[in-house]
Each structure stands twice: as C-alpha cells, then as structure tokens.
Amino acid sequence: MSGKTLYDKLWDSHLVRQDDDGTALIYIDRHLVHEVTSPQAFEGLRLAGRQPWRTGSILAVPDHNVPTTDRRAGIADPVSRVQVETLDRNCAEYGITEFSMLDPRQGIVHVIGPEQGATLPGMTVVCGDSHTSTHGAFGALAFGIGTSDVEHVLATQCLILKKTGSLLIRVDGALAPGVSAKDIVLAIIGRIGTAGGTGSSIEFAGTAMRSLSMEGRMTVCNMAIEAGARAGMVAVDDTTIEYVAGRPYAPKGAQWEQAVSGWRDLHSDDDASFDRSVSLDASSLVPQVTWGTSPEMVTGIDGVVPDPDNEPDSVRREGMRKALAYMDLQPGTPITSIRPDHVFIGSCTNARIEDLRAAASVIRGRTVHPGIKQALVVPGSGLVKQQAEAEGLHTLFLEAGFEWREPGCSMCLAMNADRLQAGERCASTSNRNFEGRQGQGGRTHLVSPAMAAIAAVTGHFADVSKEPA
Amino acid sequence: MDKFDTFTGIVAPLDRPNVDTDAIIPKQFLKSIQRSGFGPNLFDEWRYLDHGEPGKDNSARPLNPDFVLNQARYRDASILLGRENFGCGSSREHAVWALLDDGFRVVIAPSFADIFFNNCFKNGVLPVVLPAATVEALFAATTATPGYALRVDLQAQRIEAPGLDAIGFEIDPFRKDCLLRGLDDIGLTLQHADAIRAFEDRHRQAAPWLFNKP
Ligand code: SF4
Numbered sequence: 286m287s288g289k290t291l292y293d294k295l296w297d298s299h300l301v302r303q304d305d306d307g308t309a310l311i312y313i314d315r316h317l318v319h320e321v322t323s324p325q326a327f328e329g330l331r332l333a334g335r336q337p338w339r340t341g342s343i344l345a346v347p348d349h350n351v352p353t354t355d356r357r358a359g360i361a362d363p364v365s366r367v368q369v370e371t372l373d374r375n376c377a378e379y380g381i382t383e384f385s386m387l388d389p390r391q392g393i394v395h396v397i398g399p400e401q402g403a404t405l406p407g408m409t410v411v412c413g414d415s416h417t418s419t420h421g422a423f424g425a426l427a428f429g430i431g432t433s434d435v436e437h438v439l440a441t442q443c444l445i446l447k448k449t450g451s452l453l454i455r456v457d458g459a460l461a462p463g464v465s466a467k468d469i470v471l472a473i474i475g476r477i478g479t480a481g482g483t484g485s486s487i488e489f490a491g492t493a494m495r496s497l498s499m500e501g502r503m504t505v506c507n508m509a510i511e512a513g514a515r516a517g518m519v520a521v522d523d524t525t526i527e528y529v530a531g532r533p534y535a536p537k538g539a540q541w542e543q544a545v546s547g548w549r550d551l552h553s554d555d556d557a558s559f560d561r562s563v564s565l566d567a568s569s570l571v572p573q574v575t576w577g578t579s580p581e582m583v584t585g586i587d588g589v590v591p592d593p594d595n596e597p598d599s600v601r602r603e604g605m606r607k608a609l610a611y612m613d614l615q616p617g618t619p620i621t622s623i624r625p626d627h628v629f630i631g632s633c634t635n636a637r638i639e640d641l642r643a644a645a646s647v648i649r650g651r652t653v654h655p656g657i658k659q660a661l662v663v664p665g666s667g668l669v670k671q672q673a674e675a676e677g678l679h680t681l682f683l684e685a686g687f688e689w690r691e692p693g694c695s696m697c698l699a700m701n702a703d704r705l706q707a708g709e710r711c712a713s714t715s716n717r718n719f720e721g722r723q724g725q726g727g728r729t730h731l732v733s734p735a736m737a738a739i740a741a742v743t744g745h746f747a748d749v750s751k752e753p754a
Numbered sequence: 755m756d757k758f759d760t761f762t763g764i765v766a767p768l769d770r771p772n773v774d775t776d777a778i779i780p781k782q783f784l785k786s787i788q789r790s791g792f793g794p795n796l797f798d799e800w801r802y803l804d805h806g807e808p809g810k811d812n813s814a815r816p817l818n819p820d821f822v823l824n825q826a827r828y829r830d831a832s833i834l835l836g837r838e839n840f841g842c843g844s845s846r847e848h849a850v851w852a853l854l855d856d857g858f859r860v861v862i863a864p865s866f867a868d869i870f871f872n873n874c875f876k877n878g879v880l881p882v883v884l885p886a887a888t889v890e891a892l893f894a895a896t897t898a899t900p901g902y903a904l905r906v907d908l909q910a911q912r913i914e915a916p917g918l919d920a921i922g923f924e925i926d927p928f929r930k931d932c933l934l935r936g937l938d939d940i941g942l943t944l945q946h947a948d949a950i951r952a953f954e955d956r957h958r959q960a961a962p963w964l965f966n967k968p
C-alpha cells in the first residue's frame with residue numbers, strides 16, 4: 286500500500302463519517318468570518334431557529350468594506366456601514382471573538398489568522414472567501430466556501446464534502462534575487478491555467494518552496510484558487526513551527542510540545558502517490574507580469590504582449606482578443622513599455638511585513654514617477670502596519686510619494702472608496718486581474734511587491750531583478 | 755430551496771471562457787445583507803452602459819445593446835450556456851443568487867469553478883457539465899434558432915435538445931437527491947449530531963489546542 290499524502294492525512298484526521306459513494310462529513314476546526322459573506326448565513330441560522338455549534342472556533346473581522354483612511358469618523362457609505370455593523374451585532378449576539386474596525390489587530394482575514402496563531406498546522410480552516418487557500422501554507426486543509434456553507438459550518442461545525450484529486454507541484458532550484466513567491470505562483474498559473482487545478486488539492490513542494498518563508502508560502506497558497514484548486518498546501522517544517530511559536534493563540538507549554546510532535550508528521554509520505562504532478566524550475570524564473578484579464582494571462586518581464594492570432598484554440602483566441610481590447614494593449618508590445626497610472630501594494634496575497642520590506646528596499650532614496658497618479662500602500666493588518674512603522678518603512682514610502690493607509694482589502698476589490706476610474710491602469714500586488722475588479726473599467730496588472738515598487742519609481746514595468754542591489 | 759425535477763427553458767449563450775463571479779455580480783452589490791434582489795444587477799457591467807450602484811433604479815439605466823442577454827430573443831431565457839471555467843474567482847454566493855433571481859435554473863458549461871459549482875446546488879440551480887463538443891453544438895443550435903429551448907430531466911439525467919440527440923449528463927447522487935427533494939442539507943447533517951459530538955470529543959482529547967478559543 287502506498288503512503289499518504291499530506292491531504293490524505295488532513296482529510297482522515299477530520300473525517301466524521303462517510304457514505305459509500307464517498308460523500309463525507311468533515312469537521313472544521315477554525316471558521317474565519319468577514320462581513321460580506323456572513324450576514325445571510327447568520328440570518329438563515331436565526332430563521333431556522335438554530336444555534337451556532339461552537340462559537341469558540343470562530344474569529345471574525347471586517348475587512349472588505351472598511352475605509353483605509355482615518356476611521357474614527359466611521360464608514361461614510363451607508364450600505365457598507367450597515368454590513369459592518371451587522372457583523373458587529375452578530376458577533377456580540379453569539380459571543381464570537383471579533384477584531385472590530387478600531388481594534389489594532391484588525392486586518393485582512395487571511396493575514397490576521399496566521400498572525401494571531403489562529404491558523405495552526407493540522408487544522409481544517411474555512412472562510413466564506415475563496416482566498417482561504419492561503420492558510421494551507423501551514424500544513425492545514427483550508428478552503429473557501431459560499432454563504433450557505435458558512436451557515437452549514439455555523440450550525441454543524443462540519444461540511445459535506447467529497448475528496449478532491451491530488452496535484453503535486455514541485456518547484457525546485459534557487460530563485461534569482463528580485464524574484465519572489467508571487468512570481469512562482471504567477472508562473473505556475475501561466476503554465477497550468479486558471480482551470481489547471483480544478484477538482485484538485487495542490488501540494489506545493491520542492492527545494493524552492495522549502496526555502497520560502499512562511500509569508501512567501503502564504504503568497505503561493507493564496508493564489509492556488511486562481512489555478513482553480515480547492516486548496517493549496519505546504520508540508521510542515523522548522524520554518525512553519527518557528528513562525529507559529531509564541532503567537533497569541535498558539536498552544537503553550539506542554540500543549541506546545543505535544544502539538545509540535547504531531548505537526549512533524551504533516552508532510553506527504555515518501556511513497557505517497559499523487560493523481561498528477563507538475564514541476565517548475567525556479568532558477569530560470571524572471572519576474573512575472575499579467576497582461577490580460579485572467580491570472581493565467583501572464584508573461585515574464587522580458588516578454589511581450591502575445592498575439593491572439595498565434596493561439597490555435599478558437600475559444601482561447603477569442604478570450605485573448607477580448608482581454609487585449611479591455612486592457613487596451615497591442616500584440617507585440619514589450620511589457621517594459623506598459624505604463625501604469627496607479628500602483629497598489631496590498632491584499633491578502635502581498636501585504637505582510639516581508640512584502641512591505643521588499644517594496645521599501647526598492648524605493649529607498651527614490652521618488653514616485655510623475656506619471657503615476659497614485660501609489661498606495663495598504664498594510665495587511667494593524668499589526669503589520671505597527672511593525673512597518675517601527676522599522677521606519679512608512680517614512681520611506683511617504684517620502685517617496687506613496688500614501689500610507691489603514692489595513693483592509695482596499696483596492697484589491699474596490700468595495701470601499703479605493704478604486705480605479707475607467708481606463709486607468711494599475712500595477713497591483715493583489716491576486717485578480719478580472720475586468721472591473723479594481724473599479725469598473727479599471728485595468729489590472731498583477732505583480733510582486735518589488736515589481737510594483739519599481740514600476741512606481743520608473744513609471745513603467747521594469748525588471749527589478751536587474752536592479753543594482 | 756425549491757425542488758428541481760424537470761425543467762424546460764429558453765437558452766441564452768454566453769460565449770466567453772472564464773466568466774468570473776465578479777462579472778456575474780460586481781462587488782458593490784455584495785454590500786447587501788439580503789439573499790434576494792440581485793437579479794437586475796446580474797452581469798451589471800456588461801448589461802448596462804452606465805455604472806450600477808445599489809439602490810439605483812435599474813429600469814431607467816441604458817442597456818448595452820451588444821450584450822447577449824439584452825437581445826429580445828433571450829429576454830426570457832432560464833438556461834445559461836457558458837464556456838470553460840464558468841464561475842471562477844470569488845466565492846460569493848451572490849453570483850448564484852443573482853442568476854436565480856434573474857430566472858436562471860440551469861447553467862451548462864464544459865467546466866465550472868469548484869465553489870460556484872457547489873453554491874449552485876445549495877440554491878436549487880443545476881450546473882451541468884457537458885463535453886466541449888456538445889456545448890459547441892448547443893451554442894450553434896441556440897444561435898441558429900430563435901427561442902431555442904431545452905428540457906432538462908434531472909431524474910433521468912437527460913437533456914432533450916431539439917435537432918440533437920438526447921444528451922446524458924453525470925451528477926453526484928447525493929446532490930441529485932438533495933435537488934430532487936429540495937432538501938436543506940443542514941437538517942441532513944444534524945441527523946448525525948451524535949457522530950459529530952463523538953468525533954469532537956476524540957478530537958479534543960487528541961489535540962486540545964485546537965479548541966483554545968481565539
Ligand atoms: S484582499 Fe482581496 S482577495 Fe484578499 S480577502 Fe480581501 S478582497 Fe479578497
């Protein structure tokens with residue numbers, strides 16, 4: 286018999302029951318909640334006269350709608366305000382731990398879970414948010430769910446699931462300086478496509494993944510959903526355990542010793558078999574930039590905008606044409622000649638402290654190019670913001686001409702006041718370049734924090750790996 | 755949830771791959787705390803020429819004549835025909851609520867994104883995966899024939915498509931049963947409450963730190 290994959294181990298250790306056809310009840314350890322996808326779930330619970338099963342499993346935070354400017358005045362948009370207040374009310378009513386808007390620990394749900402130690406190795410973690418895959422970086426089974434399933438977890442602490450297939454993505458070799466986790470994951474999506482992981486849970490492995498920090502691993506797992514996967518995950522190693530140690534909600538003392546000894550087994554066995562596998566050579570990677578309206582429409586900084594006429598598949602060809610028309614780009618245009626109007630450094634993909642450090646080191650002593658209308662830095666959480674300020678990073682950003690904001694999702698999806706106008710182009714460290722994602726008619730190019738920073742100071746996309754260190 | 759057994763409806767073709775849930779229902783409408791009322795804003799950015807906001811009177815907004823669902827022949831459509839990776843992106847169930855609210859009970863595509871696919875079943879919407887060639891044939895038939903309609907028989911897992919051979923489709927037996935009976939799956943799960951409690955006790959003993967309250 287072959288060994289177990291990490292996914293098998295996580296699945297088996299949370300299996301409550303299973304029917305003959307494979308339909309299973311899976312127990313959920315951690316339920317993260319934000320304001321957008323939860324109100325209808327709480328309402329459904331109430332209408333059915335049900336109580337939450339285990340409120341102690343829940344951590345809630347408003348992040349999508351919150352303003353990133355001074356918050357003491359509250360939320361100006363009345364519709365957003367009602368949604369955030371609804372979350373506050375639901376949490377108060379049921380005694381759920383919430384980091385409300387003015388709490389210094391508030392931030393993007395996928396940033397604060399790991400930061401607080403509320404995300405731990407070996408857990409099942411769910412949230413009504415597709416980027417819940419982020420938490421898989423800890424050797425956890427983590428995935429996004431819809432609102433009906435949020436209600437299901439509230440009421441039963443379980444989900445009805447069927448096991449997915451397994452996909453191993455091995456990334457080996459050393460990254461060149463200036464090339465980061467974001468470039469790895471964009472290159473993976475470029476290779477396997479946005480549906481390449483559909484029906485699968487991805488395990489990211491290989492020497493390049495092992496040498497990434499936890500923050501880098503989170504960036505990669507965050508975008509597993511953009512490859513269509515149910516979940517992304519990375520095996521536990523010393524890096525994981527060191528990151529978790531001492532976090533507020535991490536186990537302590539004897540519990541810690543017991544936990545760590547169990548976590549050491551959270552990796553795929555040597556003889557485990559996967560349904561599929563893909564490998565990528567990290568040493569040949571250059572920084573990546575998306576040119577279209579899907580994360581798979583990506584190329585290296587040394588590349589050009591591709592020509593739809595060279596695409597043999599007619600559906601894809603038409604998709605490329607629509608994307609280029611939307612992005613207002615011509616085939617053959619060098620990526621380095623594209624000039625953004627905005628730069629956004631933020632989101633659950635790239636707004637942790639290492640991301641801000643990477644961007645800050647590029648802009649040190651330089652200023653935002655006059656062609657850039659706005660350059661925004663939105664830290665992933667209040668604690669990331671505090672840390673950055675303690676290191677003086679905010680001064681670097683502010684002196685260079687960036688705006689330094691309060692934490693939240695911000696221009697990643699433009700539900701609050703931070704958004705592009707029609708036709709504007711943005712170099713963004715977020716995860717989705719869909720039409721209208723950052724504001725109706727807005728055009729998004731996904732890049733790493735260092736690449737966003739170099740675009741801000743040069744006024745066009747440039748190869749940050751060629752910069753003198 | 756409404757039961758689903760057989761359903762007959764006019765088909766609307768949405769000829770683009772990777773239709774994402776941001777396109778199905780743009781983010782500004784996600785601020786609602788209701789489950790209904792999203793229909794007029796389905797595909798808002800494609801459907802109208804101006805910018806939509808919650809509370810705006812949609813009947814007074816300029817329609818985009820180039821958007822397929824605005825064509826008179828598709829106005830009463832209740833079956834949506836799409837391309838690969840339909841429903842990718844955000845987990846927002848509002849996308850399914852908007853489709854349902856606008857009268858769609860069936861979505862047919864060569865492939866779906868996982869969370870969207872799951873959300874459909876929770877709301878009595880049937881997502882049908884068909885081979886790309888079959889989808890292609892349906893696109894051709896739909897665009898060639900005004901008023902082209904399909905009859906979907908869930909029990910028999912069969913679609914009757916005028917001019918084509920009957921089309922069989924696969925569906926997970928558990929999900930099929932829930933749709934046919936209009937079942938609330940929370941109620942079903944709670945039938946196993948004892949098993950959940952027993953699991954929880956074992957789990958707590960094995961890994962007590964998982965139960966530390968944040
Ligand atoms: S930062 Fe963007 S992707 Fe992440 S949770 Fe917020 S809106 Fe979603």
